[in-house]
Amino acid sequence: MVQQPHVTQFAGPVDTATYGEYSIPGTPGPLLRFTGRITTGGEFTAEPARYHIYGGWFCPWSHRVAITRALAGLEDIVGMSFVDDDRDGRGWAFREQYGPDPVNGFMLLRQAYEATEEGFDGHVSVPALWDRATSRLVSNDTHGIGIDLASRFGHLATPVTDTYPEHLRGSIEELDGWLGPTVNHGVRAAAAAPGPARDALLEAFERLDDRLSRSRYLLGDDLTEADIRLWVTLVRYDVGANAGRAINPGLHVYPHLWAYARELYAIPAFRDTTDFATFSRPGAALPDWSTPSGR
Ligand SMILES: N[C@@H](CCC(=O)N[C@@H](CS)C(=O)NCC(=O)O)C(=O)O
Incomplete structure (x- = not known):
């Protein structure tokens, strides 16, 4: 079995002189390119330690899913990590302040989008839900992620509060x-x-x-x-x-x-x-x- 080297990758400082400002390349497409849902018996089923949320502390949409995750009692079931607060043309990135990408060791969040769709040219947004089992993003739709966290993991965790009764x-x-x-x-x-x-x-x-x-x-x-x-x-x-x-x-x-x-x-x-x-x-x-x- 090949040992995966443990590599910690950081993006280096925000550098708009080299990379420019973040913008969506090409024709602006829909913000939500990935809208997969956690279901019973479908492609994405609720399992412990299978999913990970890429979020941003600054971001109200990430904040929503962070709160729901905590109230659903999922802190040990669904991982969450945070991109840096600032970005250049490369989009959201992992830097020292909030630590590396604990799942894939990516340097840039863009890599998660590109791993999901080759040549990805849309919004590199947080929050985004990653699936370890299929090595792809399930969703970058806050609405669906929040509802699924609140309602699909009840058999794996004891919620503090059921926020989607x-x-x-x-x-x-x-x-x-x-x-x-x-x-x-x-x-x-x-x-x-x-x-x-x-x-x-x-x-x-x-x-x-x-x-x-x-x-x-x-x-x-x-x-x-x-x-x-x-x-x-x-x-x-x-x-x-x-x-x-x-x-x-x-x-x-x-x-x-x-x-x-x-x-x-x-x-x-x-x-x-x-x-x-x-x-x-x-x-x-x-x-x-x-x-x-x-x-
Ligand atoms: N309305 C989106 C919100 C996501 C969003 O706008 N996230 C911002 C940060 S707070 C982002 O990453 N924007 C990058 C982009 O849209 O390209 C959703 O429903 O999921």
Whole structure:
């Protein structure tokens, strides 16, 4: 049997002078080139130590799956590692700060995409779910990865919380239809200029504040994927899109929404997957997330 040499490869410093800025080569294709799902009896079945998530600390979409993974009790079942916060034309890369690629020893995340599809010319994005058994990416679709982590591994782990309970799936996706475009994808446009995106975001915050004055979580007493999806945007808001307080004075003007966000931050799955430094704009004032929520 041939011994695999243990090679630790790092990409070297970000070097845009040599490699240029990251851009998607060729005709921009769909962001989500890989949309495989974990199923029972299909190509990708849930097994311990089979899958690995490539994520980024800075990235709200990776943050979602990191929280779901922790709440599903999968930290010893599905691996996760992190690309560097910065990139050049080579895309996301493994550097010293967060360590090497523990699965394949790749230097660049692009290598995982190329191993899956020869000549890959699309988005090299995180999060991405890798399958050790077939040596390919299953998916770079946050939505599907989150749902599968929450719902397909129950026989292998004891969840802290079932974040995708069957009776709430319809309501979770219905909320996504509103909060996805308005909040998760809306903050960037809301920050750029006054206008419909900003109005819609602030109206959503008002409605959420009212809702959370009557309800512990978005869908009652069950903490679900809907809360995770919203929260990763809330935790970035005052140090990211609203860092210059261009949109409003801060999340704290919505007392119930702000207390709810802090209540979630007190949960280890949320707190331990959050690294403010990786997504805070320089000089941004960080609100005190550790103040007890009182809820
Ligand atoms: N909407 C995507 C989010 C993934 C995403 O946009 N990830 C960013 C980092 S936060 C990325 O890696 N972008 C590189 C690219 O799109 O080429 C999903 O649903 O999975």
